[in-house]
Amino acid sequence: MSTPTPEAPATRPAGPVTLQQVAERAGVSSATASRALHGSNGTRIVGEELRRRVLDAARELRYVSNAPAQALARSTTAVVGVVVHDVADPYFAAIAAGAMGVAREHGLLVMLAATFRDPELELDYIARLRAQRARAIVLAGSGFADREFTRRLAVEVDAYRADGGHVVSVGAHGIAADTVRPGNRAGAALAVRHLYELGHRRFGIVSGPRALTTVRDRLDGARRQLRSLGVALPPGQIVDGGFTREDARVAVRELLARAPEVTAIVVLNDVMAAGVLAGLRDDLGLRVPERISVVGFDDLPFAVDLHPALSTVRLPLAEIGAGAMRMILAGPAVEPRSLDLDAELVVRSSSAGVA
Amino acid sequence: MSTPTPEAPATRPAGPVTLQQVAERAGVSSATASRALHGSNGTRIVGEELRRRVLDAARELRYVSNAPAQALARSTTAVVGVVVHDVADPYFAAIAAGAMGVAREHGLLVMLAATFRDPELELDYIARLRAQRARAIVLAGSGFADREFTRRLAVEVDAYRADGGHVVSVGAHGIAADTVRPGNRAGAALAVRHLYELGHRRFGIVSGPRALTTVRDRLDGARRQLRSLGVALPPGQIVDGGFTREDARVAVRELLARAPEVTAIVVLNDVMAAGVLAGLRDDLGLRVPERISVVGFDDLPFAVDLHPALSTVRLPLAEIGAGAMRMILAGPAVEPRSLDLDAELVVRSSSAGVA
DNA sequence: CTGTTAGCGCGTTCAT
């Protein structure tokens, strides 16, 4: 016999409904209700009849379990922390999106923390994520090449690990941990070689804050390649673009003022490359690629729409985030693992043979 | 007398340190330890001496409180949920960043959920955030103009509210709630008027999925303005750009095929505008703005770097996110409040007088 | 298969 009139809407008690209330409504013990709703491993099977009653009661009461209470009882949660510098930066947005996609597939909730490049904040967030009993933390922001900071980071991370947490870092952070390694060095080398093969011999580099390991790696990759190619790179031809479009726009003027003979510029990320292109075109009136070639880094979505379309080094950003999340799911290993994600050169219109 | 040898590193017990262990080490009761560490309102004062001992013990043990346990005891948390369609989309990234900035200032942690435009997922995330006892939820994704969905959303939101949750929506979601209202209608009208004043009379619109309320609002704003200006807009001159660069690129070809006389195109967001510009330039060989003018929407960071620089309608994205978060902090009100954030026209090089 | 009984770690009365 079907139920013509749906069960009384069950005037919900004020405040959150508890398992206990669901159990009462179903006429069973809270233990049974718990088993029916979450069917834990060992003691799972609940009689067909009771199970149905519990499920019905839960639905009628619009019950959702109290996650904090579950966390306390099970001493584990379904949340993972993802720490980035800034979500508004498309580089981090892409990584975060990749991580969140995988997290969703596995029922994990993500707490996203933005440090705005403040090391203190990074430390603070790790502690808070630890307090939240986040199952794992993805350190997606660039590492800082600062001895003292690295030491403190290690302390914080160790404490988190001692509590059973799992940390995965994107790029080197100076700590032993599972790591997703973007091909920063090799990528920069790719950019240099590309320009070299086009005939360029006078290079300039628009860099970012040297304190960031990402910057150091890219810079290092470019330098090594240049050296092995026998091309000189005077210190004056490396300028700091501050990792922002505006600073880079100014920086490129400085670069050209110091070394007007430069015909090729490697910019350490696409955001700065946009500024460099603007500076070259609108401030300096130098044509790209006729007078000067430019190669960026990251291949952010807008790179293809820059003017001219930006030749750049592509990094599988979403895959980096997804890979980090998968390492989390794989559980911690005895030996720190690492996943290398290679960079790839994307040639568009901002690079061409030297005149 | 300073302590030459730092206190014994206090071999930490395995697993997370508890308040109890801190208390023992300090030789006090857990109640005192709790008070010393969190100094709750009423019963706050703890003797100077004991307070110091507790703080020291906590530091030595690297204690951090168990947030889930605190949540259970206090029945409140410091986490807020933010639901967006996709973090990788710069529009949402900007809103999320704005919200996160304010959250940080107030010690709130944010759980970010991406629905990838799947209504079911949105419902699901609300339930999970409710289970997490998130203090508030910001519905930042666009609403869906679907009766049945809206009903289910209301049910979910009501349940969350019944549990004491606070929801703030960005744009209309068909539910009564505190709302941050971006000037979508007025913004679209601004774009139209701008083009009209430049002499354009034959308009085309590259729209997005009509199911999204954001799209509907913008479209509606443009249409109304056109009508009040006495300009006709045949249905065929509105094409769906799918909210992506690629789809929009194809869509603009379709538009021009159907209505070659069009001289002005309003694109409902900047991502699509990038595709439109590419399509016009590379596929159709039509010069912008000489042959045809284009105005976008949102003023995403890359708009200025498009070719030509995109005239667009600026929305204070970060402010939208920040505003939503502030409404949360202000606590729930009896009457739903709303915050209007106006759009502003930004004229650059993609729009000009009709030939 | 189901109910009873203990905690999980913390905040909070209520005494002292």
Add this chain to the structure above:
DNA sequence: ATGAACGCGCTAACAG
């Protein structure tokens, strides 16, 4: 000012 005791909601033994 401090401690003892209880409860938050749920899971996990342990019986039966």
